[in-house]
Amino acid sequence: xxxxxxxxxxxxxxxxxxxxxxxxxxxxxxxxxxxxxxxxxxxxxxxxxxxxxxxxxxxxxxxxxxxxxxxxxxxxxxxxxxxxxxxxxxxxxxxxxxxxxxxxxxxxxxxxxxxxxxxxxxxxxxxxxxxxxxxxxxxxxxxxxxxxxxxxxxxxxxxxxxxxxxxxxxxxxxxxxxxxxxxxxxxxxxxxxxxxxxxxxxxxxxxxxxxxxxxxxxxxxxxxxxxxxxxxxxxxxxxxxxxxxxxxxxxxxxxxxxxxxxxxxxxxxxxxxxxxxxxxxxxxxxxxxxxxxxxxxxxxxxxxxxxxxxxxxxxxxxxxxxxxxxxxxxxxxxxxxxxxxxxxx
Amino acid sequence: xxxxxxxxxxxxxxxxxxxxxxxxxxxxxxxxxxxxxxxxxxxxxxxxxxxxxxxxxxxxxxxxxxxxxxxxxxxxxxxxxxxxxxxxxxxxxxxxxxxxxxxxxxxxxxxxxxxxxxxxxxxxxxxxxxxxxxxxxxxxxxxxxxxxxxxxxxxxxxxxxxxxxxxxxxxxxxxxxxxxxxxxxxxxxxxxxxxxxxxxxxxxxxxxxxxxxxxxxxxxxxxxxxxxxxxxxxxxxxxxxxxxxxxxxxxxxxxxxxxxxxxxxxxxxxxxxxxxxxxxxxxxxxxxxxxxxxxxxxxxxxxxxxxxxxxxxxxxxxxxxxxxxxxxxxxxxxxxxxxxxxxxxxxxxxxxxxxxxxxxxxxxxxxxxxxxxxxxxxxxxxxxxxxxxxxxxxxxxxxxxx
Numbered sequence: 001x002x003x004x005x006x007x008x009x010x011x012x013x014x015x016x017x018x019x020x021x022x023x024x025x026x027x028x029x030x031x032x033x034x035x036x037x038x039x040x041x042x043x044x045x046x047x048x049x050x051x052x053x054x055x056x057x058x059x060x061x062x063x064x065x066x067x068x069x070x071x072x073x074x075x076x077x078x079x080x081x082x083x084x085x086x087x088x089x090x091x092x093x094x095x096x097x098x099x100x101x102x103x104x105x106x107x108x109x110x111x112x113x114x115x116x117x118x119x120x121x122x123x124x125x126x127x128x129x130x131x132x133x134x135x136x137x138x139x140x141x142x143x144x145x146x147x148x149x150x151x152x153x154x155x156x157x158x159x160x161x162x163x164x165x166x167x168x169x170x171x172x173x174x175x176x177x178x179x180x181x182x183x184x185x186x187x188x189x190x191x192x193x194x195x196x197x198x199x200x201x202x203x204x205x206x207x208x209x210x211x212x213x214x215x216x217x218x219x220x221x222x223x224x225x226x227x228x229x230x231x232x233x234x235x236x237x238x239x240x241x242x243x244x245x246x247x248x249x250x251x252x253x254x255x256x257x258x259x260x261x262x263x264x265x266x267x268x269x270x271x272x273x274x275x276x277x278x279x280x281x282x283x284x285x286x287x288x289x290x291x292x293x294x295x296x297x298x299x300x301x302x303x304x305x306x307x308x309x310x311x312x313x314x315x316x317x318x319x320x321x322x323x324x325x326x327x328x329x330x331x332x333x334x335x336x337x338x339x340x341x342x343x344x345x
Numbered sequence: 346x347x348x349x350x351x352x353x354x355x356x357x358x359x360x361x362x363x364x365x366x367x368x369x370x371x372x373x374x375x376x377x378x379x380x381x382x383x384x385x386x387x388x389x390x391x392x393x394x395x396x397x398x399x400x401x402x403x404x405x406x407x408x409x410x411x412x413x414x415x416x417x418x419x420x421x422x423x424x425x426x427x428x429x430x431x432x433x434x435x436x437x438x439x440x441x442x443x444x445x446x447x448x449x450x451x452x453x454x455x456x457x458x459x460x461x462x463x464x465x466x467x468x469x470x471x472x473x474x475x476x477x478x479x480x481x482x483x484x485x486x487x488x489x490x491x492x493x494x495x496x497x498x499x500x501x502x503x504x505x506x507x508x509x510x511x512x513x514x515x516x517x518x519x520x521x522x523x524x525x526x527x528x529x530x531x532x533x534x535x536x537x538x539x540x541x542x543x544x545x546x547x548x549x550x551x552x553x554x555x556x557x558x559x560x561x562x563x564x565x566x567x568x569x570x571x572x573x574x575x576x577x578x579x580x581x582x583x584x585x586x587x588x589x590x591x592x593x594x595x596x597x598x599x600x601x602x603x604x605x606x607x608x609x610x611x612x613x614x615x616x617x618x619x620x621x622x623x624x625x626x627x628x629x630x631x632x633x634x635x636x637x638x639x640x641x642x643x644x645x646x647x648x649x650x651x652x653x654x655x656x657x658x659x660x661x662x663x664x665x666x667x668x669x670x671x672x673x674x675x676x677x678x679x680x681x682x683x684x685x686x687x688x689x690x691x692x693x694x695x696x697x698x699x700x701x702x703x704x705x706x707x708x709x710x711x712x713x714x715x716x717x718x719x720x721x722x723x724x725x726x727x728x729x730x731x732x733x734x735x736x737x738x739x740x741x742x743x744x745x746x747x
Binding site: 038039040041042058059060063064067068069118119120121122123126127128129130131181182183184185186187189190200201203315317318319 | 446449450451475476578580581582583584585586588610611612619620621622623624625627628630639641642646647648649650668673674677
């Protein structure tokens, strides 16, 4: 009898382990499927041969697989993971299930940064897309920091954090609309398209940057797992366990800011992944951050991969923005979750 | 400690707000309108012109009768077409035009026209360049004999049009945007009549029709196979693919010039536009690549967009085109290996000189059939013939030099 709580705990953990393994397995399948989908209609054997032959081949197939599909699919994985992970931790530290990069206005800030770069032709070494990515990145960081410092001014009250985020969202959306309104039709279209989030902007640069930030962020966050789990049980409780809640929030928020900026800076804003993936993960493995962090990360990339493959299948030659699909795929997800939660209560 | 953080926080927020406002306000420059010398319309009307009253159907299908030869115009769009047909003196008849966003939207046209005709910037600005919304009150106050607008301005201002008509302003809808020969010629015919320059208009119409018909008959008489074209607007720089067109703008020109437009299989064949997928373009491995240029954002920016058109020197166009050809993997494409890569001016569409691009693209597709055609020279000749006062220095057509 004495062993039963332990046994129960072990069983729960085993179950969580299985969930994690299964989600990894499905994500790998989705990853492979995504590489196999594309408008040129290459056969699977060709794709495998090209992959095995390495990136230095001279053929058009090499170019398609190594310069177009792989960077797109890998960017998809890292962007999805980064958004999901940051969404999870923003929800954790604000103790609000509606917090996400999108609802906090960080994405809107990035879009505005991109719009400035597009409007004024801000370039790095004469290259437009690098200038745009960097301004978007900087604005995402700046907005996150603003939200954070205003929140801090009010003692990191969770309501203040969320409200500041919503205000930021409106503020930067309005500024971007102003730029769009004053721009010529062609430029307005470029600005608008940027905010859709399109994987056609993916490159090896976006892969390395988003992967680098994700790996560093992930490692640091896994060191905080117990503290973050404790915070979900309430701030007072966490403090009574000797956790410096304020410092934990600061560190986590800074990591999230970089994760979000790295994700949206290159490919544009992508909605819903940061909101939905953590909720799905919570339903599957509960609040224990040891499992919640990895499962959320994997689910984020899974949702992005499914959306990207869907976008590719739907567009066939032109390029449908993945950001539109994530929202369409995300809505039923969130709806089902809300219904289930309602029933549970 | 807390106070220090608060200070940092407040100054940080302040910085962001300031940066944002500065960024935005820099954009809203040149749209202030200046009241022009108001003409007493009635006094200037000539009653004796034989071709009036002039009854016609405009591009929106509206039946219009203009009783007397108009002396004053508000030119809601197509000021360049208006002056090409009316000659430089026709600018005196213009009492209003949109100046808002003109500089930002069509920098080349703005710079060339305001340099050659400085008084153009003193016209009353009636809005509607970038958002199609006209300043109804100002138009009523200015009260021109004729208000010329385009199709999208017509759609956006439908509720104001009965008010203009009630006030005795003839509203005439023109269209050069759709790039349809019938709309081009009909609009030119109407402008010719209204400006009393029917001969010029007819000459222009003949030139336009003959040029296109000649191209098409030469191609149909030859038995050469059509080839594949990828056309992209270089507005997004080299990092991202810009729009391609199907059935509209460059899409319809490629169709007219007897080419196979690879965008036709992907985009809506009627007026479709949008960027093509990188993978699609590379796997189609087109015979010819055309990059459309203009001046979209910040003339002084050393960015990587394609630059073409009025005021642009050809060195710059060649530099920018080189950038596009350095895209990853392009060196493996047929068009690049064979040097069949061209730059064209997007800003030179939607006016009566754009037949030059039907000739230009035919020349790209069938070089041996159109050896004698020089699109750059043809465009310069067109400007010199119809509006010699305009400094039309610019780059309208280039072939990539490896």
